[in-house]
Amino acid sequence: MASLLPLGALATVLLSGVHEDAAKQGQDQGVAQAAVIAEMAVAPALDEADLARGLTEGQRESLAKATDLALYHGSVLRMRLRNFAGQVVYSDDGSTSGGVPISDPAFRSATVGSAAATLVADASADGGQIIRVLQPVFARASGEAIGVLELYLPYDKIDQRLHEQMAVTYWRLGGGLGVLYLALGLISWSTTRSLRRYAARQEHEALHDALTGLPNREAFRQRATAAGHRGPAGRGRIRADPAGAGCR
Structure with missing residues (x-):
């Protein structure tokens, strides 16, 4: 029974590791996807725009055409393009609020050229999660960061693969821990x-003569003491005990 505690703790650690690996995998995929969108779709459509001043109508149309395909196929749920002051200069749904605060470490990291991804709750789903990526946008000519692309990507497919992987892991882990528990039980029993x-052998050797195998004085003393505690009836039984008569 005592071995169940460390086995349970081991199972918990291993399963939590699977969840963490899946979340990390989703975040890495999100960063890679955001980098491709920023480089292949967003940056060419901006045409060296100054995001601090906003976008022209032509730039907005070019950006919408470049990103509509990803939005249409569902690989991107929502997107916003923001300048370093935090203002939304473009969004797929026309909203200009509700973005990540500029005080957030992830936003500050994106302004200096480092992408950041995290899992967040999806307001449009019941208890679901989505991947939020803050990806720096680099000017094609200078290679310098000029803005921050805020993307929200689906996590449901990754989560589905996680549950499938978890089902296999449960069976493997349960079988492995069961075999380990049986092995520990067998070792403990043996x-x-x-x-x-x-x-028992030590007790027998301590109470019997090694040469004859008869009870020794220590055995007689213990039996006499036990009989004394039981009273006259016990002493009578000791006198009648043939093994006691052979004590040396």
Whole structure:
């Protein structure tokens, strides 16, 4: 029973590791996808725009055409293009609020050229999660960061693969821990049996003569003491005990 505690703790650690690996995998995929969108679709459509001043109508149309395909196929749920002051200069749904605060470490990291991804709750789904990526947008000519692309990507497919992987892991982990538990039980039973035999042999050797095998004085003393505690009836039984008569 005591071995169940460490086995349970081991199972918990291993399963939590699977969840963490899946979340990390989703975030890495999100960063890679955001980098492709920023480089292949967003940056060419901006045409060296100054995001601090906003976008022209032509730039907005070019950006919408470049990103509509990803939005239409569902690989991107929502997107916003923001300048370093935090203002939304473009969004797929026309909204200009509700973005990540500029005080957020992830936003500050994106302004200096480093992408950041995290899992967040999806307001449009019941208890679902989505991947939020803040990806820097680099000017094609200078290679410098000029804005921050805020993307929200689906996590449901990754989560589905996670549950499939978890089902396999449950069976493998359960079988492995079951075999380990049986092995520990067998070792415990064998060790306990050996210790009991050793203790019984030691007790027998301590109370019997090694040459004749008859009970020795220590055995007689213990039996006499036990009989004394039981009273006259016990002493009568000791006198009648043939093994006691052979004590030396």
